[in-house]
């Protein structure tokens with residue numbers, strides 16, 4: 001792997017799981033990270049800074065479904081580190097029951113209700129907000145020492161490629177990410193900007 005010394009990454013969903021592991025791995029390779037999560041990740045950022053004896057991580061609490069909150073997190077990162085080389089649109093949640101449980105014997109008489117679209121909002125809209133930040137930032141910045149303007153990586157899922165019998169809204173959100181990243185990769189080809197999605 002090429003040296004990541006002083007490269008900067010904006011990571012959503014950085015308080016746990018993939019996002020936190022990624023933040024630690026990138027810092028271990030010399031990069032700096034902006035850790036964004038709806039939950040507090042200040043302690044994890046503080047740990048990384050004390051292990052490295054300098055500011056290598058900042059934490060920003062933000063709900064990625066809010067454009068305003070993500071934008072403020074980006075601004076804080078820009079003020080601290082300058083350019084941002086990588087955006088990881090990673091924050092996501094598992095399927096939540098989006099329709100009320102239906103039992104033909106007991107619930108036929110109940111009113112039809114508005115669905116809960118939290119899974120779609122978080123996994124698709126929230127990640128598209130991160131993408132919208134990334135693409136606009138990349139277009140405005142010069143090529144870096146590696147020869148690119150910026151790289152956007154989105155966390156999809158195998159359910160973005162295959163149907164799920166138990167998580168239809170989750171699968172639709174991840175399929176949206178897969179086809180968004182395929183399309184945006186074509187749109188930004190030749191501009192020094194790459195877009196990819198992982199399973």
Ligand SMILES: NC(=O)c1ccc[n+]([C@@H]2O[C@H](COP(=O)([O-])OP(=O)(O)OC[C@H]3O[C@@H](n4cnc5c(N)ncnc54)[C@H](O)[C@@H]3O)[C@@H](O)[C@H]2O)c1
Nearest residue numbers: 013015016017018037038039063064090091092155156157
């Ligand atoms: N764990 C798996 O098996 C698996 C498989 C395929 C894809 N994924 C995807 O990987 C990504 C990371 O998941 P994970 O397994 O590390 O789970 P995780 O729950 O450990 O991490 C997700 C993080 O996202 C944060 N988050 C959730 N909603 C948010 C919001 N609105 N704003 C900001 N932060 C928010 C959570 O607080 C959490 O820290 C998700 O997009 C998930 O769909 C996970």
